[in-house]
Amino acid sequence: MSSPADHAELFPGFEVLRDRVERALREVLSPPQQSGPFAGLDADCPDRLREAMRHSLLAGGKRLRPVLTLACDQACRANEAGSGADRHGDDNALRAAVAVELVHTYSLVHDDLPCMDDDDLRRGRPTCHVAFDEATAVLAGDALLTLAFQTLAELDPPGAVAGCVVTLARAAGAVGMVAGQMADLEAEADGPPPTNDVDRLSAGAHLQSIHRRKTGALIAASCEMGGIVAGADRGTRAALKRYGERLGLAFQIADDLLDLSADTAALGKTAGKDVAAGKLTYPALHGEAGSRRMAETVAGEAIAALESLGEAAEPLRALARYAVERDR
Amino acid sequence: MSSPADHAELFPGFEVLRDRVERALREVLSPPQQSGPFAGLDADCPDRLREAMRHSLLAGGKRLRPVLTLACDQACRANEAGSGADRHGDDNALRAAVAVELVHTYSLVHDDLPCMDDDDLRRGRPTCHVAFDEATAVLAGDALLTLAFQTLAELDPPGAVAGCVVTLARAAGAVGMVAGQMADLEAEADGPPPTNDVDRLSAGAHLQSIHRRKTGALIAASCEMGGIVAGADRGTRAALKRYGERLGLAFQIADDLLDLSADTAALGKTAGKDVAAGKLTYPALHGEAGSRRMAETVAGEAIAALESLGEAAEPLRALARYAVERDR
Numbered sequence: 001m002s003s004p005a006d007h008a009e010l011f012p013g014f015e016v017l018r019d020r021v022e023r024a025l026r027e028v029l030s031p032p033q034q035s036g037p038f039a040g041l042d043a044d045c046p047d048r049l050r051e052a053m054r055h056s057l058l059a060g061g062k063r064l065r066p067v068l069t070l071a072c073d074q075a076c077r078a079n080e081a082g083s084g085a086d087r088h089g090d091d092n093a094l095r096a097a098v099a100v101e102l103v104h105t106y107s108l109v110h111d112d113l114p115c116m117d118d119d120d121l122r123r124g125r126p127t128c129h130v131a132f133d134e135a136t137a138v139l140a141g142d143a144l145l146t147l148a149f150q151t152l153a154e155l156d157p158p159g160a161v162a163g164c165v166v167t168l169a170r171a172a173g174a175v176g177m178v179a180g181q182m183a184d185l186e187a188e189a190d191g192p193p194p195t196n197d198v199d200r201l202s203a204g205a206h207l208q209s210i211h212r213r214k215t216g217a218l219i220a221a222s223c224e225m226g227g228i229v230a231g232a233d234r235g236t237r238a239a240l241k242r243y244g245e246r247l248g249l250a251f252q253i254a255d256d257l258l259d260l261s262a263d264t265a266a267l268g269k270t271a272g273k274d275v276a277a278g279k280l281t282y283p284a285l286h287g288e289a290g291s292r293r294m295a296e297t298v299a300g301e302a303i304a305a306l307e308s309l310g311e312a313a314e315p316l317r318a319l320a321r322y323a324v325e326r327d328r
Numbered sequence: 329m330s331s332p333a334d335h336a337e338l339f340p341g342f343e344v345l346r347d348r349v350e351r352a353l354r355e356v357l358s359p360p361q362q363s364g365p366f367a368g369l370d371a372d373c374p375d376r377l378r379e380a381m382r383h384s385l386l387a388g389g390k391r392l393r394p395v396l397t398l399a400c401d402q403a404c405r406a407n408e409a410g411s412g413a414d415r416h417g418d419d420n421a422l423r424a425a426v427a428v429e430l431v432h433t434y435s436l437v438h439d440d441l442p443c444m445d446d447d448d449l450r451r452g453r454p455t456c457h458v459a460f461d462e463a464t465a466v467l468a469g470d471a472l473l474t475l476a477f478q479t480l481a482e483l484d485p486p487g488a489v490a491g492c493v494v495t496l497a498r499a500a501g502a503v504g505m506v507a508g509q510m511a512d513l514e515a516e517a518d519g520p521p522p523t524n525d526v527d528r529l530s531a532g533a534h535l536q537s538i539h540r541r542k543t544g545a546l547i548a549a550s551c552e553m554g555g556i557v558a559g560a561d562r563g564t565r566a567a568l569k570r571y572g573e574r575l576g577l578a579f580q581i582a583d584d585l586l587d588l589s590a591d592t593a594a595l596g597k598t599a600g601k602d603v604a605a606g607k608l609t610y611p612a613l614h615g616e617a618g619s620r621r622m623a624e625t626v627a628g629e630a631i632a633a634l635e636s637l638g639e640a641a642e643p644l645r646a647l648a649r650y651a652v653e654r655d656r
Contacts (some may be wrong), residue, residue: 001554004369008384040502041502041503042503044503044504044541045502045503045507046507046510048410048510048514049502049506049507049510050502053502090486108471110467110470111468113463113465114464116463116466118419133443134443135441135443135444135513136510138441138444138466139438139506139510140403141470142434142469142470142473142501142506143501143502143506143507144499145470145473145474146473146500146501146502146506147497147501147502149477149493150493150494150497151499152493153489153490153491153493153494153497154490154494155490158490161481161486161489161490161493162481162482162486162489163481163483165478165480165489165493166478166481166482167478168494169474169475169477169478169481170478173470173471173472173474173478174368174369174373174377174381174475175369175370175372175373175472176372176377176469178467178470178471178474179373179374179377179471181467182374182376182377182410182464183374185463186374186376238448247601248353253568286334286461288557293500316458317407
């Protein structure tokens with residue numbers, strides 16, 4: 001997914017949550033002598049491995065997923081208790097948020113490998129295997145993924161551990177993000193988008209099934225985990241998951257549209273690259289206007305999913321509107 | 329670690345436990361229409377990904393780690409209740425055992441990659457990246473690791489989830505197995521074993537610190553998790569962890585000795601390879617007789633750790649004796 005400016009205020013209060021996430025991420029990989037409540041590594045971690053993990057985890061970014069976890073937690077707790085955040089709940093939500101970002105970062109490190117998408121640069125900096133080496137990048141990704149589950153297991157009290165671990169693992173693994181990356185690699189080998197209507201319909205369904213697993217599942221899990229740590233009921237958790245799924249799809253369609261306008265400005269360079277790579281995109285399948293309508297419908301579905309959460313979910317609604325308006 | 333014959337009866341009752349593990353491992357990656365209580369994947373898992381995971385997970389092997397989890401669970405429960413296994417506890421121990429083997433298998437898939445140890449064969453079959461391709465092998469490893477934590481999160485009742493997830497994650501991650509692999513890759517670049525005494529002492533400590541993390545930590549966690557699912561007290565868990573640490577080290581030293589005798593028989597072929605790769609081994613540092621004494625001491629420490637468990641831990645003691653006797 002392409003990034004809006006890292007420090008954009010995606011909804012009122014976004015930056016406050018993003019700063020909390022940044023501080024916790026720094027702590028989770030801090031050297032042993034600087035450990036705090038989130039510290040996940042001790043002196044047994046080789047320096048080079050720690051540096052490779054830090055290189056990738058602390059490379060900036062808008063931290064959309066962990067901020068969603070915090071915002072969903074806050075929406076649930078404000079709705080329930082009226083007054084909101086006790087200290088304890090805050091730390092639990094932050095722990096879940098850190099786990100989500102660790103998983104997202106590991107996926108970027110492995111996706112960038114030469115045998116996968118073979119990317120040298122990310123956010124203008126060398127990718128992990130370029131800055132270090134391939135073996136270190138594989139191991140750093142493995143360690144980030146493992147640390148995500150370790151972080152979740154230290155939720156206090158441990159009542160939410162099982163729910164969060166299952167939710168994150170299903171979203172990240174062989175029926176979620178890893179499945180999506182596998183399907184994406186297989187789709188790239190299939191050549192350019194089809195031209196007849198029946199094939200386009202089936203390609204459209206396939207594209208959606210790739211994105212649902214590759215990016216949608218983790219965004220949905222980020223939202224649902226906010227509900228889990230807040231102790232939300234089953235219905236509210238399902239609503240947050242649905243919101244996350246639709247939000248992820250809205251962002252994806254809008255990203256494809258943004259790439260398209262960037263392409264035009266840059267004389268079709270990236271467009272040519274996508275076509276050459278046989279990449280399916282929403283505009284390629286549904287046209288620009290059709291894709292824009294689809295993004296608006298999907299963002300509307302995200303907002304509708306939050307109905308039971310009332311006023312407290314306003315930041316989440318603002319984010320869904322932002323997702324489709326930023327490409328104008 | 330090199331393997332004794334897959335179907336050796338490492339202690340009385342070993343084969344019964346090994347069969348239970350095999351059946352559960354088959355179920356965890358079964359196609360959706362054949363799912364049972366351990367099934368971890370549904371139709372969203374791409375066929376090729378599932379096949380790659382099955383290729384590596386169902387490749388045989390003695391299943392030492394998951395059998396240890398079952399044997400430690402049984403030792404604790406027999407000791408506590410006198411009569412042993414209720415159905416419920418059996419399933420929980422099996423779930424923990426499956427998680428351990430999923431982690432062990434993922435580590436083999438990633439360690440075999442061209443950028444790591446670059447191995448084409450394992451147990452006489454093509455390694456995952458040879459049978460499929462590198463990208464699929466990276467993803468299959470990622471998915472196996474993720475599935476391990478998902479499997480643990482479904483322990484029922486969920487009281488043991490947090491303890492098992494933390495124990496497994498610490499043993500597998502950036503202060504455990506991944507750290508050991510990283511340190512091993514760095515050590516290989518350091519050249520042949522040193523010849524003067526001071527350097528040999530420091531190299532010996534370094535070798536032990538690599539093995540403690542690379543193989544010892546996961547074996548110790550396999551044992552400790554048996555105690556956790558059995559509801560053992562803190563002291564018993566610590567004893568099982570200590571047993572696993574010493575057992576892992578005894579196996580490692582004995583493996584190095586076995587390689588040495590194989591070498592002699594094969595005109596020093598493998599020995600030459602180890603020296604050329606700058607691999608540290610126990611016989612290279614401490615001599616053959618010194619290594620044999622060390623293995624016996626360490627196996628004795630493993631047995632001593634089990635003192636409080638009485639008769640019920642006899643299979644575990646037999647395994648420690650087997651570890652050092654098999655190279656004779």
